[in-house]
Amino acid sequence: MCEIVLVGRSNVGKSTLFRALTGEKVPIGRRPGVTVRPYSVRIGSLTYVDMPGYGFMKYRSWEEQERVKDLIVRYLEDHADRIITAVQVTDAASFLEIAERWERRGEVPVEIEMWDFLCDLKLNPILAANKIDRISNKDQVMDWIAERLGMEPPWRRWDDRIAPISAKRGEIEPLRNLLKSRIELSRGKC
Numbered sequence: 001m002c003e004i005v006l007v008g009r010s011n012v013g014k015s016t017l018f019r020a021l022t023g024e025k026v027p028i029g030r031r032p033g034v035t036v037r038p039y040s041v042r043i044g045s046l047t048y049v050d051m052p053g054y055g056f057m058k059y060r061s062w063e064e065q066e067r068v069k070d071l072i073v074r075y076l077e078d079h080a081d082r083i084i085t086a087v088q089v090t091d092a093a094s095f096l097e098i099a100e101r102w103e104r105r106g107e108v109p110v111e112i113e114m115w116d117f118l119c120d121l122k123l124n125p126i127l128a129a130n131k132i133d134r135i136s137n138k139d140q141v142m143d144w145i146a147e148r149l150g151m152e153p154p155w156r157r158w159d160d161r162i163a164p165i166s167a168k169r170g171e172i173e174p175l176r177n178l179l180k181s182r183i184e185l186s187r188g189k190c
């Protein structure tokens, strides 16, 4: 049994993407913290998993937010050998601003920490830069995101692991193509 797991900060559009990929009508919302536990659906020999978001969640205590982060980390560790790819979803429109805010506080931005964690676990991660419909300077923003994650721009050099998408508009072709080749590669395993 193989899994494709969607992870990312709260409110970046994971569940919207999950709907677009699987057709499952999971709840989505304008406030962070809509998805509270992993939700899976099986399609053929693959299980797609929509994870709760980490980081800020409105109306949730700090302890609760930490618990969710632990749950995600443990889930990824426990399922590592069956995860064929972890899709880290980010909000392309606010990625840089949020990363800089963390850095000013002297902290490693949580999205960079998560990306490194996914790479360390060898989960073959894909960065889905979502909400691309909200930005006009797409290539520049994609370059910034790639650079922050340790991929020397131009971002198109890395288009085997980074994909600009708009889940809301259903414009997810670049991600679908990457998933297709990941699934193809792991065929014997699933």
Ligand SMILES: Nc1nc2c(ncn2[C@@H]2O[C@H](COP(=O)(O)OP(=O)(O)OP(=O)(O)O)[C@@H](O)[C@H]2O)c(=O)[nH]1
Pocket (backbone or CB within 6 Å): 008, 009, 010, 011, 012, 013, 014, 015, 016, 017, 027, 028, 029, 030, 031, 032, 033, 034, 035, 036, 051, 052, 053, 054, 130, 131, 132, 133, 134, 165, 166, 167, 168, 169
């Ligand atoms: N403009 C735009 N908005 C989007 C896009 N994808 C999702 N959204 C909006 O972002 C908000 C959050 O979407 P969700 O799919 O619930 O986000 P999530 O990451 O699952 O959130 P949590 O479950 O709280 O972690 C909703 O208002 C969506 O309509 C997109 O591609 N473009």
Ligand SMILES: [Mg+2]
Pocket (backbone or CB within 6 Å): 014, 015, 016, 027, 028, 034, 035, 050, 051, 052, 053
């Ligand atoms: Mg969600």
